Amino acid sequence: MPVNLTAPDPAQLHPVPGVRIGVTEAGVRKAKRKDLTVFLLDEGSAVGGVFTQNRFCAAPVQVCREHLAAGFGVRALVINTGNANAGTGEDGLVRARSTCIALARLLEVAPEQILPFSTGVIMETLPNDRIAAGLPAALDDASDAHWGRAAEGIMTTDTVPKAFSRQVTLGGATVTITGISKGAGMIRPNMATMLGFLATDARIAPALLQPLARTLAEGSFNRVTIDGDTSTNDSFVVIATGKTGPAIDSLDSADGQALLAAMQTVARDLAQAIVRDGEGATKFITVQVEGGRDATECRQTAYAVAHSPLVKTAFFASDPNLGRILAAVGYAGIADLDQTRIELHLDDVHVVTRGGRHPDYREEDGQRVMKKSEIVVRIGLGRGEASDTVWTCDLSHDYVSINADYRS
Amino acid sequence: MPVNLTAPDPAQLHPVPGVRIGVTEAGVRKAKRKDLTVFLLDEGSAVGGVFTQNRFCAAPVQVCREHLAAGFGVRALVINTGNANAGTGEDGLVRARSTCIALARLLEVAPEQILPFSTGVIMETLPNDRIAAGLPAALDDASDAHWGRAAEGIMTTDTVPKAFSRQVTLGGATVTITGISKGAGMIRPNMATMLGFLATDARIAPALLQPLARTLAEGSFNRVTIDGDTSTNDSFVVIATGKTGPAIDSLDSADGQALLAAMQTVARDLAQAIVRDGEGATKFITVQVEGGRDATECRQTAYAVAHSPLVKTAFFASDPNLGRILAAVGYAGIADLDQTRIELHLDDVHVVTRGGRHPDYREEDGQRVMKKSEIVVRIGLGRGEASDTVWTCDLSHDYVSINADYRS
Incomplete structure (x- = not known):
């Protein structure tokens, strides 16, 4: 039983213009589980991410870092549960890249524009064939109303899905911030949590996304712990689709501060939700x-x-x-x-x-x-x-x- | 159930000439428990000790450090269970000193010649009146054959007493090393364990005792952990009564090396025994x-x-x-x-x-x-x-x- 935390009401999760999400059952580890989630981002979205400082970081974390560094712009995230693809050596890297290639073909973008995420058991071979086979169904499912499904799709030992949403008025426009996260053990994030995704339609300058991700993680995911075990797969990604509101060129401006405060609140809610649903937590x-x-x-x-x-x-x-x-x-x-x-x-x-x-x-x-x-x-x-x-x-x-x- | 560890056979615990031990029930926390142990050391014994690096070290640890530094020679140790006398502020120091004064009077030695040790619950007031009242019975009980009783007398959540004994031949003489220890939670010693006492009748130069205690702790108590919690009361004391065998002026001599190896074995056995009897341990x-x-x-x-x-x-x-x-x-x-x-x-x-x-x-x-x-x-x-x-x-x-x- 999570501590003072209930499943989110999907109606309270505001869609973020520019982000569509599809979820499917790919049978990664067990049948009949939502275990594959794809985020599709409109062209022009800016993305920042922070990842585990664990030196045994998972293959997908390594690939995420490479792809973000490549700077081609991110067009999709692909997330599987049931297998962490960590402690899998060179073979794990090949499989993480092959998932990106498969999705890139379907979307007609470059593989470097895909960020892969995995969570689950460590040191087992990623069944990337099953993931690739599941991708078309995930794409068919894509909708901007699927934040609640995504929160379910990334769960492992979590007992409730975790999603929070806020809106803030910037320059007369209503800007949305919606995010999801998952725990629930091996939690002592060092830069980020197991998996956390936060999106806004605000028009944030792309160069600000990386420092923003770091700032948000510092005040949220980097301040929670369940068991002191820093995961191999911690990843926290911040997406700004740039669809709405005034241009934010600095987080020190009045609009920047208002946006940062709202994003920080959602990030902290997501991080605290992981603790509230920590494995066996009663307090x-x-x-x-x-x-x-x-x-x-x-x-x-x-x-x-x-x-x-x-x-x-x-x-x-x-x-x-x-x-x-x-x-x-x-x-x-x-x-x-x-x-x-x-x-x-x-x-x-x-x-x-x-x-x-x-x-x-x-x-x-x-x-x-x-x-x-x-x-x-x-x-x-x-x-x-x-x-x-x-x-x-x-x-x-x-x-x-x-x-x-x-x-x- | 401890892992491959049984209570020691008292017949296998060799007395150490120059050391007598008395144990009694003082009712420190609960009635009808052996909770007060006194070690009496013959004049001329040399003692070294290492203590917790926890900055919240208990009052008796602070008093032990003072008394060892005073350099008057140690004539007795007094150990209570049921109360750690830690997190007790200035009042705790007064009570630890008062126990030393009470025993010093009975033995007609200086209070600085007594080392006090406490283990049990933190942040409760030490009932030093009950301890003082129990001292005469402990002294009446004193015998060089009471190592097994002492191992029982210092137990808290331990399920079996821990004691080991070895003999080694130095210069044709049979020298004895006997020690006891206790755990069994808040164990991640940093310098020493909750409580460990090791005595030998070897003629070790007094100046060697302090480095010897440090060396022995490094290879034994400082290499075990149960829960990562470094206690407020860790103390490891090495006693050499100087009754037997050749003078050991250096641990690098052949006799010094032989003695060190035997002492290291007993120290390691004592430290490993704490882990084998770790709270809830099955492996x-x-x-x-x-x-x-x-x-x-x-x-x-x-x-x-x-x-x-x-x-x-x-x-x-x-x-x-x-x-x-x-x-x-x-x-x-x-x-x-x-x-x-x-x-x-x-x-x-x-x-x-x-x-x-x-x-x-x-x-x-x-x-x-x-x-x-x-x-x-x-x-x-x-x-x-x-x-x-x-x-x-x-x-x-x-x-x-x-x-x-x-x-x-």
């Missing part, structure tokens, strides 16, 4: 670290807390065994941390002051907060003005069950 | 990384694999979902790692070559190894001659159950 936890010398040490501390299996199991049990949070803060890697300056709040409850239990703290207050489904852990380092935030979930029996069974 | 896994540029990057990679919840749950399930190992290697932090040079063996099975599935690898071979209770994961980085090894266990339902219930 959504915000870890906020303040008073650091710089944002990096705040983030590092927040991740240490967010990754600690002991902290995560305590949240699962609603047990205010909060010393575990202090232990994680202590081993987060700040060499000259002074434990006598640490403060800890759990929502509104002041738990720790000057590194020791707050004299007014009572176990029942901690207990009351621990029972909630959304909890804010606020840690003060007492050594500066910087802060940062990470979102995570608890570690439950279901996480173990799901990952002990994933392939069966 | 003992050796992660061996070779072909690195230096030992540091090998160790870093081994820890990434050993900490990955996805790798650990796959071992629990005996599921050869080995791509998860590649993913962990990829995010271990070697920025210029070349995935096309990675090799992976599981015991004798060659799984990955040049970053992709080995052509001869068959799932049933991987499955066969995954079902074993002891597994060696061997990773080749293909970029140098260095290597390092880490020992860990799997992540099971029981880990979640134990840590969701720990305080109840």
Whole structure:
């Protein structure tokens, strides 16, 4: 059961002019599953993408990087589930490229104008023949109303599809931003998440797309973690079709700022949705670290807390065994941390002051907060003005069950 | 059920001349538990210790460091379970010191000659009055035959006591090395483990004890992990009573080398015993990384694999979902790692070559190894001659159950 997250109402997902989506069942790994999704982008669309920093990045990630670098303009994305095409060596690259070639032929564009994405089991051979065979049906299905279907089409261990949509008025025109994402394990994105796609019809200068993708990922996907495992396939793609509104040549302009804020909101909703639907998650936890010398040490501390299996199991049990949070803060890697300056709040409850239990703290207050489904852990380092935030979930029996069974 | 580890036979634990041990029930947290242990060391004993690098180190760890630095010589150790006296601020320090003062009075030595140790729940007030009240009974119990009782006396979530003993002949004399340790969660020692104590009657020059403790910890406790959580209370103490054998003025001499090897074996056995009895552990896994540029990057990679919840749950399930190992290697932090040079063996099975599935690898071979209770994961980085090894266990339902219930 995801934490305070339900499947999106397809009627609430605004189409993005210039983007059509087709979904089909290609039988990549199992029959009768929507496992192949194609995004078709009108000519003139601008695309930026950020990808996993995992050195064992998947073949499709390598091909995406090459194709974006080629600069021919992107006309389609092709996404399969059921197989990650990672840890597949040279053969995996050949198969990822062959999928692009097959789609390029159907669309009469260059293979470099296709971006391929895969998600699923690592180290198995991609059945690219089945994917190629499924492409015509995916193209037949293409419609600008299929964002909800696409959110379903990219799911693996996710329990609900994830899609968010917003509109913002720029220069009198209504500009749309719609995006989808998927999780739900091997989630500790480093540049991007497993898969996230965000599109807008705004007229953003093409040169801005790459920095925009990076900025959006930093404030969203790069701030969530489920299990600390950075995937081989993380990919986050931002599309601007340029159909609507004023030209955005700078993100610092008033229109640029308004658009960025709206896109950031959708990106954060998508990233948080992955945590809310994290494998086995029963709680959504915000870890906020303040008073650091710089944002990096705040983030590092927040991740240490967010990754600690002991902290995560305590949240699962609603047990205010909060010393575990202090232990994680202590081993987060700040060499000259002074434990006598640490403060800890759990929502509104002041738990720790000057590194020791707050004299007014009572176990029942901690207990009351621990029972909630959304909890804010606020840690003060007492050594500066910087802060940062990470979102995570608890570690439950279901996480173990799901990952002990994933392939069966 | 610990993995291939049974309780030690007390008859096999050789007394160490110069060391007597007393254990009692002080009711620190619960009644009718051996929770207070005192080590009494003859005058002239030399002691070295290494302690957690967690910046939130417990009050007793801070006091141990002070007392060792004072250089008056150590005459006793006092160890309580049930309460970690960590995250307790200034008050915790006062209580740790008061325990030393109480024992010092009974023994007619200086408080600085006592080293205090605590393990248990973090952020609760140490009931030092109960500990002080229990000290006379612990002293009455003192005997050189009580190593087995001591191993029981320091247990928390451990399911079996951990103690090992060896003898080595130096200059015609039989020298004994006996040690105990405890786990079993919050285990990713950084300098030392939760608690480990190793004593010998060898005549080691006092100045050698501190470097010796560091060397022994490096090859043993600093190479194991259960959940990646570095404790606030890790302490590893090495005692040499100087009662027997030739004077050891250098660890590079023939006698020094023989002694070091024997001590290293006991330290490694103690450290591995903690993993074998790791919370919920069903498998003992050796992660061996070779072909690195230096030992540091090998160790870093081994820890990434050993900490990955996805790798650990796959071992629990005996599921050869080995791509998860590649993913962990990829995010271990070697920025210029070349995935096309990675090799992976599981015991004798060659799984990955040049970053992709080995052509001869068959799932049933991987499955066969995954079902074993002891597994060696061997990773080749293909970029140098260095290597390092880490020992860990799997992540099971029981880990979640134990840590969701720990305080109840």
